Amino acid sequence: MENHSYFDYAATTPVDERVLKAMVPYFREDFGNPSSIHHHGQKAEAAVETAREKVARILNCAPEELIFTGCGSESDNLALRGVALAARHQRGACHILLSPVEHHAVSHTARKLVEIEGFELEYLPVDRYGLVDPEAVAKLIRPETAVVSVIYANNEIGTINPIGEIGKICIELGVPFHSDAVQAAAYLPLDVEALHVDLLALGAHKFYGPKGVGALYVKKGTPMIPILTGGGQEYGLRAGTQNVPYIVGLATALEIAHSNCVHEVQRLLPLRDLLIVQILARIPISHLTGHPVSRLPNHASFVFEGVDGNALLMALDMAGFSCSSGSACKTGNPSPSEVLLALGFAPDLALGSLRVTLGRGTTLDECHALLHILPELVDRLRTWN
Numbered sequence: 001m002e003n004h005s006y007f008d009y010a011a012t013t014p015v016d017e018r019v020l021k022a023m024v025p026y027f028r029e030d031f032g033n034p035s036s037i038h039h040h041g042q043k044a045e046a047a048v049e050t051a052r053e054k055v056a057r058i059l060n061c062a063p064e065e066l067i068f069t070g071c072g073s074e075s076d077n078l079a080l081r082g083v084a085l086a087a088r089h090q091r092g093a094c095h096i097l098l099s100p101v102e103h104h105a106v107s108h109t110a111r112k113l114v115e116i117e118g119f120e121l122e123y124l125p126v127d128r129y130g131l132v133d134p135e136a137v138a139k140l141i142r143p144e145t146a147v148v149s150v151i152y153a154n155n156e157i158g159t160i161n162p163i164g165e166i167g168k169i170c171i172e173l174g175v176p177f178h179s180d181a182v183q184a185a186a187y188l189p190l191d192v193e194a195l196h197v198d199l200l201a202l203g204a205h206k207f208y209g210p211k212g213v214g215a216l217y218v219k220k221g222t223p224m225i226p227i228l229t230g231g232g233q234e235y236g237l238r239a240g241t242q243n244v245p246y247i248v249g250l251a252t253a254l255e256i257a258h259s260n261c262v263h264e265v266q267r268l269l270p271l272r273d274l275l276i277v278q279i280l281a282r283i284p285i286s287h288l289t290g291h292p293v294s295r296l297p298n299h300a301s302f303v304f305e306g307v308d309g310n311a312l313l314m315a316l317d318m319a320g321f322s323c324s325s326g327s328a329c330k331t332g333n334p335s336p337s338e339v340l341l342a343l344g345f346a347p348d349l350a351l352g353s354l355r356v357t358l359g360r361g362t363t364l365d366e367c368h369a370l371l372h373i374l375p376e377l378v379d380r381l382r383t384w385n
Protein backbone atom coordinates (compact mmCIF):
# COMPACT_ATOMS: atom_id res chain seq x y z
CA MET A 1 0.00 0.00 0.00
CA GLU A 2 3.01 2.33 0.49
CA ASN A 3 3.15 3.04 -3.22
CA HIS A 4 -0.61 3.30 -3.62
CA SER A 5 -1.65 6.90 -4.31
CA TYR A 6 -4.81 8.20 -2.69
CA PHE A 7 -6.91 10.39 -4.99
CA ASP A 8 -10.24 10.07 -3.18
CA TYR A 9 -10.28 12.84 -0.55
CA ALA A 10 -13.92 13.61 -1.39
CA ALA A 11 -14.83 10.13 -0.11
CA THR A 12 -12.94 10.57 3.14
CA THR A 13 -9.73 11.96 4.62
CA PRO A 14 -7.28 10.54 7.16
CA VAL A 15 -7.55 11.86 10.72
CA ASP A 16 -5.02 14.62 11.39
CA GLU A 17 -2.47 13.62 14.10
CA ARG A 18 -3.28 16.75 16.12
CA VAL A 19 -6.97 15.84 16.00
CA LEU A 20 -6.29 12.33 17.22
CA LYS A 21 -4.17 13.70 20.05
CA ALA A 22 -6.93 16.09 21.12
CA MET A 23 -9.47 13.24 21.16
CA VAL A 24 -7.56 10.61 23.15
CA PRO A 25 -8.03 12.02 26.72
CA TYR A 26 -11.82 11.84 26.26
CA PHE A 27 -11.66 8.08 25.75
CA ARG A 28 -9.53 7.65 28.89
CA GLU A 29 -9.26 9.93 31.94
CA ASP A 30 -11.93 12.40 30.82
CA PHE A 31 -14.49 9.75 29.90
CA GLY A 32 -17.45 11.31 31.78
CA ASN A 33 -21.02 11.74 30.56
CA PRO A 34 -21.63 15.42 29.77
CA SER A 35 -25.10 15.15 31.35
CA SER A 36 -23.74 14.04 34.76
CA ILE A 37 -23.68 16.62 37.57
CA HIS A 38 -20.34 15.55 39.11
CA HIS A 39 -16.72 16.42 38.39
CA HIS A 40 -16.30 13.85 35.58
CA GLY A 41 -19.49 15.01 33.91
CA GLN A 42 -18.49 18.65 34.13
CA LYS A 43 -15.17 18.00 32.43
CA ALA A 44 -16.88 16.24 29.55
CA GLU A 45 -19.54 18.94 29.30
CA ALA A 46 -16.87 21.63 29.24
CA ALA A 47 -15.15 19.81 26.35
CA VAL A 48 -18.39 19.64 24.35
CA GLU A 49 -19.17 23.30 25.01
CA THR A 50 -15.65 24.41 24.12
CA ALA A 51 -15.96 22.46 20.88
CA ARG A 52 -19.32 24.11 20.20
CA GLU A 53 -17.79 27.55 20.73
CA LYS A 54 -14.90 26.78 18.37
CA VAL A 55 -17.24 25.65 15.59
CA ALA A 56 -19.56 28.62 16.27
CA ARG A 57 -16.66 31.06 15.80
CA ILE A 58 -15.89 29.60 12.37
CA LEU A 59 -19.56 29.59 11.32
CA ASN A 60 -20.12 33.08 12.81
CA CYS A 61 -23.12 31.87 14.81
CA ALA A 62 -24.11 31.46 18.44
CA PRO A 63 -22.95 28.20 20.10
CA GLU A 64 -26.56 27.28 20.89
CA GLU A 65 -27.33 27.32 17.16
CA LEU A 66 -25.12 24.23 16.69
CA ILE A 67 -26.27 20.63 17.07
CA PHE A 68 -23.72 17.82 17.11
CA THR A 69 -24.89 14.73 15.23
CA GLY A 70 -23.67 11.25 14.30
CA CYS A 71 -22.49 12.14 10.76
CA GLY A 72 -23.02 14.43 7.78
CA SER A 73 -25.93 12.27 6.62
CA GLU A 74 -27.65 12.64 9.98
CA SER A 75 -27.20 16.41 9.81
CA ASP A 76 -28.92 16.43 6.39
CA ASN A 77 -31.67 14.15 7.71
CA LEU A 78 -32.31 16.34 10.75
CA ALA A 79 -32.34 19.47 8.61
CA LEU A 80 -34.78 18.14 6.04
CA ARG A 81 -37.06 15.96 8.17
CA GLY A 82 -36.94 18.23 11.20
CA VAL A 83 -37.85 21.37 9.31
CA ALA A 84 -40.28 19.81 6.80
CA LEU A 85 -42.29 18.07 9.52
CA ALA A 86 -42.33 21.21 11.69
CA ALA A 87 -43.44 23.36 8.74
CA ARG A 88 -46.28 20.99 7.96
CA HIS A 89 -47.28 20.78 11.63
CA GLN A 90 -47.26 24.57 12.10
CA ARG A 91 -48.52 25.90 8.78
CA GLY A 92 -49.60 22.96 6.67
CA ALA A 93 -46.62 23.38 4.31
CA CYS A 94 -45.98 20.21 2.32
CA HIS A 95 -43.83 21.24 -0.67
CA ILE A 96 -40.09 20.50 -0.77
CA LEU A 97 -37.80 22.25 -3.25
CA LEU A 98 -34.43 20.60 -3.99
CA SER A 99 -31.65 20.92 -6.48
CA PRO A 100 -31.39 17.75 -8.61
CA VAL A 101 -27.71 17.45 -7.67
CA GLU A 102 -28.09 16.85 -3.92
CA HIS A 103 -26.19 14.13 -2.06
CA HIS A 104 -28.34 11.05 -1.36
CA ALA A 105 -28.46 12.07 2.32
CA VAL A 106 -30.73 14.91 1.15
CA SER A 107 -32.42 13.52 -1.98
CA HIS A 108 -33.29 10.10 -0.53
CA THR A 109 -34.53 11.74 2.68
CA ALA A 110 -36.83 13.96 0.62
CA ARG A 111 -38.07 10.92 -1.29
CA LYS A 112 -38.93 9.18 1.99
CA LEU A 113 -40.87 12.27 3.04
CA VAL A 114 -42.82 11.95 -0.21
CA GLU A 115 -43.40 8.19 0.13
CA ILE A 116 -44.29 8.04 3.81
CA GLU A 117 -45.40 11.52 4.78
CA GLY A 118 -47.12 12.63 1.57
CA PHE A 119 -44.91 15.63 0.83
CA GLU A 120 -44.65 16.96 -2.70
CA LEU A 121 -41.12 17.14 -4.13
CA GLU A 122 -40.07 19.55 -6.85
CA TYR A 123 -36.63 19.90 -8.43
CA LEU A 124 -34.92 23.16 -9.31
CA PRO A 125 -33.41 23.40 -12.77
CA VAL A 126 -29.60 23.28 -13.07
CA ASP A 127 -27.38 24.23 -15.99
CA ARG A 128 -24.93 21.82 -17.63
CA TYR A 129 -22.39 22.54 -14.89
CA GLY A 130 -24.81 21.73 -12.07
CA LEU A 131 -25.32 25.35 -11.05
CA VAL A 132 -28.62 26.46 -9.55
CA ASP A 133 -29.89 29.85 -10.75
CA PRO A 134 -31.18 31.91 -7.78
CA GLU A 135 -33.90 33.34 -10.05
CA ALA A 136 -35.32 29.83 -10.49
CA VAL A 137 -35.56 29.47 -6.71
CA ALA A 138 -37.56 32.71 -6.54
CA LYS A 139 -39.92 31.43 -9.26
CA LEU A 140 -40.54 28.00 -7.74
CA ILE A 141 -41.02 28.89 -4.06
CA ARG A 142 -44.68 28.77 -3.07
CA PRO A 143 -46.56 29.76 0.08
CA GLU A 144 -46.70 26.06 0.99
CA THR A 145 -42.95 25.44 0.53
CA ALA A 146 -41.65 23.82 3.72
CA VAL A 147 -37.91 23.85 2.94
CA VAL A 148 -35.44 24.57 0.14
CA SER A 149 -32.18 22.62 -0.08
CA VAL A 150 -29.21 23.32 -2.35
CA ILE A 151 -25.81 21.66 -1.97
CA TYR A 152 -22.95 24.14 -1.33
CA ALA A 153 -20.18 22.24 -3.16
CA ASN A 154 -21.03 19.07 -5.03
CA ASN A 155 -19.27 15.83 -4.09
CA GLU A 156 -19.48 14.30 -7.57
CA ILE A 157 -18.74 17.24 -9.85
CA GLY A 158 -17.14 19.81 -7.53
CA THR A 159 -19.45 22.67 -8.59
CA ILE A 160 -19.87 25.46 -6.03
CA ASN A 161 -23.36 26.97 -5.89
CA PRO A 162 -24.18 30.66 -5.20
CA ILE A 163 -25.54 29.83 -1.74
CA GLY A 164 -25.54 33.44 -0.47
CA GLU A 165 -27.73 34.64 -3.34
CA ILE A 166 -30.14 31.73 -3.03
CA GLY A 167 -30.28 32.27 0.73
CA LYS A 168 -31.22 35.93 0.33
CA ILE A 169 -34.19 34.94 -1.82
CA CYS A 170 -35.34 32.33 0.68
CA ILE A 171 -35.16 34.87 3.51
CA GLU A 172 -37.18 37.39 1.48
CA LEU A 173 -39.82 34.77 0.81
CA GLY A 174 -39.76 33.42 4.37
CA VAL A 175 -38.82 29.81 3.57
CA PRO A 176 -36.18 27.87 5.56
CA PHE A 177 -33.06 27.23 3.49
CA HIS A 178 -30.75 24.26 4.04
CA SER A 179 -27.35 23.76 2.47
CA ASP A 180 -25.22 20.61 2.61
CA ALA A 181 -21.71 21.97 3.24
CA VAL A 182 -20.07 18.60 3.89
CA GLN A 183 -17.72 18.87 0.88
CA ALA A 184 -17.38 22.64 1.15
CA ALA A 185 -16.19 22.79 4.75
CA ALA A 186 -12.49 22.16 4.13
CA TYR A 187 -12.12 24.85 1.47
CA LEU A 188 -14.91 27.44 1.42
CA PRO A 189 -16.15 30.20 3.73
CA LEU A 190 -18.67 28.93 6.28
CA ASP A 191 -19.99 32.25 7.61
CA VAL A 192 -23.71 31.52 7.95
CA GLU A 193 -24.55 35.26 7.97
CA ALA A 194 -22.89 35.77 4.60
CA LEU A 195 -24.40 32.54 3.24
CA HIS A 196 -27.90 33.50 4.43
CA VAL A 197 -28.68 29.91 5.39
CA ASP A 198 -31.05 28.69 8.10
CA LEU A 199 -29.45 25.24 8.18
CA LEU A 200 -25.94 24.08 7.27
CA ALA A 201 -24.68 20.47 7.47
CA LEU A 202 -21.08 19.43 8.22
CA GLY A 203 -19.36 16.04 8.52
CA ALA A 204 -15.95 15.75 10.21
CA HIS A 205 -14.37 13.01 8.10
CA LYS A 206 -14.32 15.19 5.00
CA PHE A 207 -11.95 17.65 6.73
CA TYR A 208 -9.44 15.35 8.47
CA GLY A 209 -11.66 14.63 11.47
CA PRO A 210 -13.07 11.25 12.52
CA LYS A 211 -15.88 9.41 10.74
CA GLY A 212 -19.16 9.19 12.63
CA VAL A 213 -19.62 12.76 13.80
CA GLY A 214 -21.28 15.76 12.20
CA ALA A 215 -22.80 19.10 13.05
CA LEU A 216 -25.87 21.03 11.97
CA TYR A 217 -26.28 24.77 12.22
CA VAL A 218 -29.90 25.66 12.99
CA LYS A 219 -30.63 29.36 12.92
CA LYS A 220 -32.31 30.59 16.09
CA GLY A 221 -36.09 30.51 15.74
CA THR A 222 -36.18 27.94 12.90
CA PRO A 223 -39.13 25.63 13.63
CA MET A 224 -37.75 22.09 13.98
CA ILE A 225 -38.96 18.71 15.22
CA PRO A 226 -36.32 16.30 16.59
CA ILE A 227 -35.89 13.02 14.70
CA LEU A 228 -34.01 11.35 17.57
CA THR A 229 -35.93 11.66 20.84
CA GLY A 230 -34.98 10.72 24.39
CA GLY A 231 -32.83 12.79 26.73
CA GLY A 232 -32.70 16.55 26.31
CA GLN A 233 -29.19 16.69 24.84
CA GLU A 234 -28.35 19.17 22.07
CA TYR A 235 -31.14 21.58 23.03
CA GLY A 236 -33.71 18.80 22.73
CA LEU A 237 -33.00 18.35 19.03
CA ARG A 238 -30.74 15.28 19.14
CA ALA A 239 -31.13 12.87 22.04
CA GLY A 240 -28.30 10.55 23.02
CA THR A 241 -25.17 10.92 25.15
CA GLN A 242 -22.79 13.11 23.20
CA ASN A 243 -19.80 11.40 21.60
CA VAL A 244 -17.34 13.63 23.45
CA PRO A 245 -14.03 12.57 21.83
CA TYR A 246 -15.50 12.75 18.34
CA ILE A 247 -17.08 16.15 18.97
CA VAL A 248 -13.70 17.40 20.23
CA GLY A 249 -12.18 15.87 17.08
CA LEU A 250 -14.66 17.62 14.78
CA ALA A 251 -13.99 21.02 16.33
CA THR A 252 -10.20 20.57 16.32
CA ALA A 253 -10.24 19.38 12.70
CA LEU A 254 -12.43 22.28 11.57
CA GLU A 255 -10.15 24.81 13.29
CA ILE A 256 -7.07 23.34 11.59
CA ALA A 257 -8.76 23.12 8.19
CA HIS A 258 -9.98 26.69 8.54
CA SER A 259 -6.58 28.10 9.50
CA ASN A 260 -4.80 26.10 6.74
CA CYS A 261 -7.40 26.83 4.11
CA VAL A 262 -5.74 29.64 2.12
CA HIS A 263 -2.41 27.85 2.03
CA GLU A 264 -3.98 24.52 1.06
CA VAL A 265 -6.07 26.10 -1.72
CA GLN A 266 -2.93 27.74 -3.14
CA ARG A 267 -1.10 24.43 -3.10
CA LEU A 268 -3.91 22.33 -4.57
CA LEU A 269 -5.25 24.64 -7.28
CA PRO A 270 -2.25 24.25 -9.62
CA LEU A 271 -2.28 20.46 -9.10
CA ARG A 272 -6.00 20.29 -9.87
CA ASP A 273 -5.60 22.46 -12.96
CA LEU A 274 -2.63 20.44 -14.17
CA LEU A 275 -4.76 17.29 -13.97
CA ILE A 276 -7.75 18.90 -15.70
CA VAL A 277 -5.76 20.47 -18.53
CA GLN A 278 -3.54 17.45 -19.15
CA ILE A 279 -6.28 14.81 -18.91
CA LEU A 280 -8.49 16.69 -21.38
CA ALA A 281 -5.48 17.21 -23.69
CA ARG A 282 -4.13 13.65 -23.56
CA ILE A 283 -7.39 11.68 -23.65
CA PRO A 284 -9.56 11.99 -26.76
CA ILE A 285 -13.34 12.43 -26.36
CA SER A 286 -13.08 13.31 -22.69
CA HIS A 287 -15.12 15.97 -20.90
CA LEU A 288 -14.80 17.82 -17.62
CA THR A 289 -17.94 17.42 -15.48
CA GLY A 290 -19.03 20.29 -13.26
CA HIS A 291 -18.10 23.95 -13.48
CA PRO A 292 -14.68 24.88 -14.93
CA VAL A 293 -14.19 27.82 -12.52
CA SER A 294 -16.75 27.70 -9.72
CA ARG A 295 -15.45 24.37 -8.43
CA LEU A 296 -13.69 22.95 -5.39
CA PRO A 297 -9.91 23.51 -5.47
CA ASN A 298 -9.21 19.80 -4.86
CA HIS A 299 -11.73 18.37 -7.30
CA ALA A 300 -11.30 17.14 -10.90
CA SER A 301 -14.04 15.04 -12.51
CA PHE A 302 -14.49 13.68 -15.99
CA VAL A 303 -16.46 11.45 -18.32
CA PHE A 304 -14.77 9.38 -21.01
CA GLU A 305 -16.81 8.20 -23.95
CA GLY A 306 -16.92 4.45 -24.52
CA VAL A 307 -15.39 3.53 -21.16
CA ASP A 308 -16.92 1.62 -18.25
CA GLY A 309 -16.15 3.77 -15.20
CA ASN A 310 -16.03 0.82 -12.83
CA ALA A 311 -13.60 -1.08 -15.05
CA LEU A 312 -11.44 2.04 -15.15
CA LEU A 313 -11.48 2.30 -11.35
CA MET A 314 -10.34 -1.30 -11.04
CA ALA A 315 -7.59 -0.81 -13.60
CA LEU A 316 -6.43 2.32 -11.77
CA ASP A 317 -6.46 0.43 -8.48
CA MET A 318 -4.31 -2.33 -9.99
CA ALA A 319 -1.92 0.36 -11.20
CA GLY A 320 -1.72 1.82 -7.68
CA PHE A 321 -4.24 4.67 -7.71
CA SER A 322 -7.34 4.98 -5.50
CA CYS A 323 -9.87 7.09 -7.41
CA SER A 324 -13.66 7.17 -7.58
CA SER A 325 -16.44 7.22 -10.13
CA GLY A 326 -17.86 10.19 -8.26
CA SER A 327 -21.09 8.75 -7.00
CA ALA A 328 -21.63 6.41 -4.11
CA CYS A 329 -22.42 3.63 -6.59
CA LYS A 330 -20.25 0.59 -6.08
CA THR A 331 -18.97 -2.00 -8.52
CA GLY A 332 -21.85 -4.15 -9.68
CA ASN A 333 -24.32 -1.26 -9.63
CA PRO A 334 -24.41 -0.16 -13.26
CA SER A 335 -26.97 2.66 -12.96
CA PRO A 336 -25.59 6.02 -14.08
CA SER A 337 -25.23 8.88 -11.61
CA GLU A 338 -28.41 10.92 -11.15
CA VAL A 339 -26.27 14.03 -10.84
CA LEU A 340 -24.65 13.51 -14.26
CA LEU A 341 -28.05 12.75 -15.81
CA ALA A 342 -29.43 15.98 -14.31
CA LEU A 343 -26.58 17.84 -16.06
CA GLY A 344 -27.76 16.40 -19.37
CA PHE A 345 -25.15 13.69 -19.92
CA ALA A 346 -26.45 10.65 -21.80
CA PRO A 347 -26.66 7.50 -19.60
CA ASP A 348 -23.89 5.75 -21.57
CA LEU A 349 -21.52 8.66 -21.20
CA ALA A 350 -22.42 9.09 -17.50
CA LEU A 351 -21.27 5.49 -16.89
CA GLY A 352 -17.77 6.50 -17.97
CA SER A 353 -17.13 8.87 -15.07
CA LEU A 354 -13.95 9.38 -13.07
CA ARG A 355 -13.44 11.58 -10.01
CA VAL A 356 -9.95 12.54 -8.87
CA THR A 357 -9.89 14.44 -5.57
CA LEU A 358 -6.77 15.82 -3.92
CA GLY A 359 -5.78 16.58 -0.35
CA ARG A 360 -3.00 17.20 2.15
CA GLY A 361 -1.02 14.13 1.13
CA THR A 362 -1.17 14.72 -2.63
CA THR A 363 2.16 15.50 -4.35
CA LEU A 364 3.06 16.80 -7.80
CA ASP A 365 4.89 13.51 -8.48
CA GLU A 366 1.73 11.54 -7.82
CA CYS A 367 -0.20 13.75 -10.22
CA HIS A 368 2.45 13.19 -12.91
CA ALA A 369 2.33 9.44 -12.29
CA LEU A 370 -1.45 9.44 -12.69
CA LEU A 371 -1.20 11.51 -15.86
CA HIS A 372 1.34 9.06 -17.20
CA ILE A 373 -0.83 5.97 -16.74
CA LEU A 374 -4.39 7.23 -17.27
CA PRO A 375 -4.46 7.80 -21.06
CA GLU A 376 -3.15 4.30 -21.67
CA LEU A 377 -5.73 2.70 -19.34
CA VAL A 378 -8.61 4.65 -20.89
CA ASP A 379 -7.43 3.70 -24.37
CA ARG A 380 -7.23 0.03 -23.43
CA LEU A 381 -10.77 0.03 -21.99
CA ARG A 382 -12.47 1.79 -24.85
CA THR A 383 -15.30 -0.33 -26.20
CA TRP A 384 -14.35 0.31 -29.81
CA ASN A 385 -10.82 -1.09 -29.29
Ligand SMILES: *Cc1c(COP(=O)(O)O)cnc(C)c1O
Pocket: 010, 011, 071, 072, 073, 074, 076, 103, 105, 151, 153, 154, 155, 180, 181, 182, 183, 203, 204, 205, 206, 212, 213, 214
Ligand atom coordinates in the same frame (compact mmCIF):
# COMPACT_ATOMS: atom_id res chain seq x y z
C1 LIG B 1 -19.88 12.60 2.53
C2 LIG B 1 -21.04 13.48 2.28
C3 LIG B 1 -22.21 13.38 3.06
C4 LIG B 1 -22.40 12.34 4.12
O1 LIG B 1 -21.56 12.53 5.22
P1 LIG B 1 -21.28 11.29 6.20
O2 LIG B 1 -20.57 11.91 7.36
O3 LIG B 1 -20.44 10.34 5.43
O4 LIG B 1 -22.60 10.72 6.56
C5 LIG B 1 -23.25 14.26 2.79
N1 LIG B 1 -23.14 15.19 1.84
C6 LIG B 1 -22.03 15.33 1.07
C7 LIG B 1 -21.98 16.38 0.04
C8 LIG B 1 -20.96 14.47 1.27
O5 LIG B 1 -19.87 14.60 0.52
